[in-house]
Structures are given as C-alpha cells and as structure tokens.
Amino acid sequence: MKLASNGLxxxxxxxxxxxxxxxxxxxxxxxQLTAWPDGLVQQLIARGFRVIRFDNRDIGLxxxxxxxxxxxxxxxxxxYALHLPTPQPAYMLQDMARDxxxxxxxxxxRECHVLGASMGGMIAQHLALLAPERVRSLSLMMTTSGARRLPGPSLKLRAALLSRPARPNDVDCVVDHLLGIYRLIGSPAYPTEPAELRERVACQVKRSHHPRGVARQLAAVVADSQRAKLVSQIRAPTHIIHGKADPLVPPAAAPDLQRRIAGSTLDLVxxxxxDLPEPLWPRFVAGIAGVAGL
Structure with missing residues (x-):
C-alpha cells in the first residue's frame, strides 16, 4: 500500500x-523492503511482532x-577522506528518519520497536534521537556510529560499489553486476546457493532498479558526519548484531557503537x-525479541 509521509x-x-x-x-x-527475507519476517511475526516494512525514499516503489x-x-x-566538509546532499539521513x-x-x-540494517541502522539511530518517546527498543544490524576513525571497506570493494554495469538497460547484465557485489560482501560461512541468489536479485531488479536514487542515498551517508557525537544520547534498549567477517562495515564498528550507547548488548557473529543468511535467522530473531522484551 502507498502512504504519504514528509511530502513523499x-x-x-x-x-x-x-x-x-x-x-x-x-x-x-x-x-528495497523485499530485501528483508520473507522467512525472517515470518519468524518475527511468530514471536509476536506486527512487522512494518517500507521502501526508503528514492528506492523501490x-x-x-x-x-x-x-x-x-x-x-x-x-x-570525506580528508576530513573536510562534504557537499550538501539532496537530503540527509535525518530526513529519512522523519520519513x-x-x-x-x-x-x-504511537510507539514501536525499530530494526535497522546497514544504512537503515544509521536512520534508526537518528529516529531514536529525533523521537525517543516513539522508540521502545532498537536493534542495529551491520551498521556504524559513523565515527571517522573507524576502518572502512577495502579499495577493491569501494571500486566495486562505485562501478556500473556494462549495459545498464540490460536486466541480465545488471543482475550479473549486482551478484558480483553481493558475493564480495556476503557471509563466507553461510554462502547462499547461486541459483537462489540470482533469483532473489533478479526479482529485486525487476521490481525496481534506480541507481540514481542509490547515489543520492550514498551522498546522504557520506554527509552524515555528526551522528557519532550524538548517539550517546540514545536511551532506548539497544541490541547490536554484526558479522565478524563483514567487509563493507568492518566489525570494529560494532564495539564502538556498543561503547557509545549505554547499556547496549552486542552479538558478534x-x-x-x-547480509542476512538463513541459518542465522533464529539467532537474529532471538536478539531482536530479547531487547524488545518478548
């Protein structure tokens, strides 16, 4: 269904x-919202959650x-690398939290539990800062405080993320390009079967493919330079989940985030x-439900 928020x-x-x-x-x-695996959603529902998913601005539908x-x-x-101010983006992550x-x-x-993954975890932090009375608990997956001293992805991975498919209007070429990126960032101990991964990525691309929106979202992430100074104000019960083999947001981000958010718990996997490997779904659900008091 379509809902209006923040003028969008x-x-x-x-x-x-x-x-x-x-x-x-x-x-x-x-x-897109469909990147949350249906099986994971169903396990969360079985634990007593009413699950609300949405496409962020500039993505999906x-x-x-x-x-x-x-x-x-x-x-x-x-x-950003030189620790200098970055250009003003089209919008900020705070705007996405207002969405x-x-x-x-x-x-x-009126009140809800919040689960954010990667950039979604950054938005979730802003939401907890913007409207603390609305956030009952916070689960932050494979995300970061944004502190600039933290390690980032390798140059090889950065280059892959900024690359473009050879034929951007060819669905199969786009799928192949995205598969290459997903293989670089996926879980080495929990690889997804290749045919299943291809089908999943193809479904995402056919639903919507909007690289211009990805670029604007990335600019908002790069411009989000002050959040690390603010996250210590978060008071919602917080659970942090992070992979020890995460090449995109290296695992040093997780204990940094835990130190900054008082009373938060950490599950380093x-x-x-x-990514969100199926064998780990029960572990994710247990942590999310635990911090929510379910």
Whole structure:
C-alpha cells in the first residue's frame, strides 16, 4: 500500500497481528523492503511482532527524487577522506528518519520497536534521537556510529560499489553486476546457493532498479558526519548484531557503537558478512525479541 509521509509517497507492507508489538524495519543503501527475507519476517511475526516494512525514499516503489540531480560522489569521497566538509546532499539521513516517523503517524502507531540494517541502522539511530518517546527498543544490524576513525571497506570493494554495469538497460547484465557485489560482501560461512541468489536479485531488479536514487542515498551517508557525537544520547534498549567477517562495515564498528550507547548488548557473529543468511535467522530473531522484551 502507498502512504504519504514528509511530502513523499512510500510503499509499505504491514503484516502480522494488529495487537502485536509494532516492529519498524528499515533497510540499507539501495535495498528495497523485499530485501528483508520473507522467512525472517515470518519468524518475527511468530514471536509476536506486527512487522512494518517500507521502501526508503528514492528506492523501490516509493517516491524517486530525480529532480534533485546526481551528486558528485568522487568529490564527496575525497573530501570525506580528508576530513573536510562534504557537499550538501539532496537530503540527509535525518530526513529519512522523519520519513519513518511520518509513516508511524500515518499508521497510527504511537510507539514501536525499530530494526535497522546497514544504512537503515544509521536512520534508526537518528529516529531514536529525533523521537525517543516513539522508540521502545532498537536493534542495529551491520551498521556504524559513523565515527571517522573507524576502518572502512577495502579499495577493491569501494571500486566495486562505485562501478556500473556494462549495459545498464540490460536486466541480465545488471543482475550479473549486482551478484558480483553481493558475493564480495556476503557471509563466507553461510554462502547462499547461486541459483537462489540470482533469483532473489533478479526479482529485486525487476521490481525496481534506480541507481540514481542509490547515489543520492550514498551522498546522504557520506554527509552524515555528526551522528557519532550524538548517539550517546540514545536511551532506548539497544541490541547490536554484526558479522565478524563483514567487509563493507568492518566489525570494529560494532564495539564502538556498543561503547557509545549505554547499556547496549552486542552479538558478534562468526562467519557473517554483510547480509542476512538463513541459518542465522533464529539467532537474529532471538536478539531482536530479547531487547524488545518478548
């Protein structure tokens, strides 16, 4: 269904018992709501959650902001590396947190638990800072405080992330390109069967493929330079889940985040990269439900 928030339109799926504990799930950079595996969603529903998923702005079936133009990511990355101010992006992660808050209003959800993955975890942190009275608990997966001293991805991975498919209008070529990236960031101890991964990626691309939106989201991530100084103000019960083999957000980000958020718990997972492997779903659900008091 489509809901209005913050002047934009958002594609939303609201599942589970109406009297369940609302759980707002926020996906990462360039990822659609369908990137949350259905099996994981069903396990969360079975634990008593009412699961709310949505496409972030500029991605999937939500509003695209192409009128904002394309950012100069090369310049932004260089300035970021030099610890200099980056260009003003089309929008900030705080704006994306306000999107989420408006969706809660549209759904008449006063308080909820929040689960954010990668960039979604950054947005979730901003949501907990923006409206602490609305966030009952916070589960942060494979994400970071944004502190600049933390290690980042390798140059090889950065180059892969900034690369483009040879034929951007050819679905098979786009799928092959994305598969190459997913293989670089996936969990070495929990590899997804190749045919299954291809089918999953192809479904995502056919539903929506919007690289211009990904670029604007990435510019918002790069410009989000002050969050590390603020996250110590988060008071919601917080659980952090991170893979020890994450090449995109290296695992040093997890204990840093735990140190900054008082009382937070940390689950560092052997062999997990930057994805959501099926064998780990029960472990994720246990941690998310635990911090939520379920």
């Amino acid at each position: 339109q958002f594609e939303v799926i609201d599942e589970g018992p109406r009297n369940g504990q609302p759980l707002l799930m926020i996906m990462g950079l360039g990822m 939500s509003s695209h902001l192409d009128e904002q133009g394309l950012p100069n990511l090369g310049l932004a990355a260089m300035l 989420a808050l408006g969706l809660l209003d549209a759904l008449q959800v 052997d062999g997990m990269g930057h």
